[in-house]
Amino acid sequence: MAQEVRGVIARSKGAPVEIATIVVPAPGPGEAVVKVQACGVCHTDLHYREGGINDEYPFLLGHEAAGIVEAVGDGVTDLVPGDFVILNWRAVCGTCRACLRGRPWYCFATFNAAQPMTLTDGTALSPALGIGAFAEKTLVHSGQCTKVDPSASPAAVGLLGCGIMAGIGAAVNTGGVTRGDSVAVIGCGGVGNAAVAGAKLAGATKIIAIDLDDRKLAWAKGFGATHTINAGQGDVVEAVRELTDGFGADVVIEAVGRPETWKQAFYARDLAGTVVLVGVPTPDMRLDMPLIDFFSRGGSLKSSWYGDCLPSRDFPYLVDLYQQGRLDLDAFVTETIALDQVEDAFTKMHHGDVLRSVVVFSGTELA
Ligand SMILES: NC(=O)c1ccc[n+]([C@@H]2O[C@H](COP(=O)([O-])OP(=O)(O)OC[C@H]3O[C@@H](n4cnc5c(N)ncnc54)[C@H](O)[C@@H]3O)[C@@H](O)[C@H]2O)c1
Numbered sequence: 001m002a003q004e005v006r007g008v009i010a011r012s013k014g015a016p017v018e019i020a021t022i023v024v025p026a027p028g029p030g031e032a033v034v035k036v037q038a039c040g041v042c043h044t045d046l047h048y049r050e051g052g053i054n055d056e057y058p059f060l061l062g063h064e065a066a067g068i069v070e071a072v073g074d075g076v077t078d079l080v081p082g083d084f085v086i087l088n089w090r091a092v093c094g095t096c097r098a099c100l101r102g103r104p105w106y107c108f109a110t111f112n113a114a115q116p117m118t119l120t121d122g123t124a125l126s127p128a129l130g131i132g133a134f135a136e137k138t139l140v141h142s143g144q145c146t147k148v149d150p151s152a153s154p155a156a157v158g159l160l161g162c163g164i165m166a167g168i169g170a171a172v173n174t175g176g177v178t179r180g181d182s183v184a185v186i187g188c189g190g191v192g193n194a195a196v197a198g199a200k201l202a203g204a205t206k207i208i209a210i211d212l213d214d215r216k217l218a219w220a221k222g223f224g225a226t227h228t229i230n231a232g233q234g235d236v237v238e239a240v241r242e243l244t245d246g247f248g249a250d251v252v253i254e255a256v257g258r259p260e261t262w263k264q265a266f267y268a269r270d271l272a273g274t275v276v277l278v279g280v281p282t283p284d285m286r287l288d289m290p291l292i293d294f295f296s297r298g299g300s301l302k303s304s305w306y307g308d309c310l311p312s313r314d315f316p317y318l319v320d321l322y323q324q325g326r327l328d329l330d331a332f333v334t335e336t337i338a339l340d341q342v343e344d345a346f347t348k349m350h351h352g353d354v355l356r357s358v359v360v361f362s363g364t365e366l367a
C-alpha cells in the first residue's frame with residue numbers, strides 16, 4: 001500500500017525548499033522502500049534547488065543517506081526488511097558497455113525505482129540523484145541499497161552515499177594516489193576534505209589543503225593535511241610549487257567546480273602528474289588555455305563521477321575502516337538537524353560554517 005510521509009522539496013528555481021507530503025508507493029518488482037535514518041546536505045542538493053542540474057521540478061531533495069529496509073518488491077533476493085543500508089546512486093546494471101567490459105564503476109545505465117514518488121495531487125517528483133532521502137521513507141531500486149555493518153552510526157556512514165565517497169574516491173580511485181605521493185586539494189568542503197582523508201589512507205606523504213576559509217583548513221589538518229594554503233592570500237600555484245621543491249604535486253584534486261580553480265589545479269601539478277575534477281561546474285562555465293600547455297605538461301586530466309566508486313566494494317570496507325577508528329567519518333558531521341532545517345543548512349553551507357549538516361530522523365539511534 002502507498003504511504004504518505006513528510007519530505008523536503010524544491011518546487012521552482014531558486015525558491016526556498018519546503019516540507020510537503022510525499023506519496024511513497026509500495027515497492028514494485030526490483031524496488032525497495034527504505035525508512036531513512038539520516039541524510040546529509042550536499043552541495044549538489046543546492047545545485048538542484050538552483051536549477052544547476054536540470055529543470056525537472058519539483059525535486060525531492062536529499063541523497064546522502066542511510067536507513068533500514070522496510071519492504072521489498074517481487075524478485076528482490078539480496079535484501080530483507082530490517083537490513084541496514086547506505087543508499088547509492090550507482091546501482092550497476094551489469095549489461096551496459098561499461099559493465100560488460102569489467103568497468104562497472106562507470107555503469108552508463110544505473111537502476112532507479114521504476115515508479116514515481118508523487119505529491120498528494122499526483123504530481124511526479126524528481127528524486128535528487130534518483131534517491132530523494134530528505135523524506136521519512138523513500139522508494140529506490142533494490143540495487144541502490146548497499147548493506148553495511150548495522151552497528152555503525154547512520155549519520156556518519158550515510159555520508160558515504162555521496163560526497164564523502166566522491167572525495168575519498170577522487171583521491172584513491174580516480175587519482176590513483178599511492179604511497180609517497182604529494183597531493184594538493186583545492187576546495188576543502190565535505191568533498192575536498194574527504195579527498196584529504198583519502199590521500200592519507202592511500203599513503204600520500206605530502207597533503208596540501210587549499211581553501212579560502214581558514215576554518216576549512218583547520219578541519220583539513222584534522223583529516224591529514226600536512227600543509228595548508230589560504231587561496232585568498234597569494235598565488236596558489238606558486239605556493240604549491242614552493243611546498244613541492246618547485247615542481248608541483250603529483251596529484252591535484254579540484255573540489256570546487258570552477259574554471260579558475262581548475263586552472264590552478266592544472267598548473268600546480270608536476271609534469272606528467274594527474275588532475276582530478278570532482279567539483280561540478282555549471283553549463284555556462286568556460287576555459288581558455290594554450291593547447292601547447294596540455295601537450296607539454298603531459299600527464300592525465302580526469303573527471304571523477306562519484307569517486308569512481310563501486311558501492312558493493314567500497315562502502316563496506318570504508319565502514320570497516322570507520323569502525324576501526326582509521327577513517328573519522330564523525331568529523332564530517334558538523335551538526336545534526338531536523339527535516340525542517342534544510343534551508344538553514346544551505347545558508348550555513350554557503351557561509352562555510354559546516355562540512356556537513358545531517359538530517360537525523362526521530363527515532364534514530366545515533367550510535
Ligand atoms: N563528482 C561527484 O561525484 C560529486 C559528488 C558530490 C559533490 N560534488 C561536487 O563537489 C563540490 C564540492 O561539494 P561540497 O559538498 O564539498 O561543497 P562545499 O560548498 O561544502 O565546499 C566547497 C569548498 O570550496 C571552497 N572554495 C570556494 N571557492 C574557492 C576558491 N576559489 N579557492 C579555494 N577554495 C574555494 C569553499 O570555501 C568550500 O570550502 C560541489 O561542486 C559538488 O556539487 C561532486
Ligand SMILES: [Zn+2]
Nearest residue numbers: 093096099107
Ligand atoms: Zn552498466
Ligand SMILES: [Zn+2]
Nearest residue numbers: 042044162163
Ligand atoms: Zn551529493
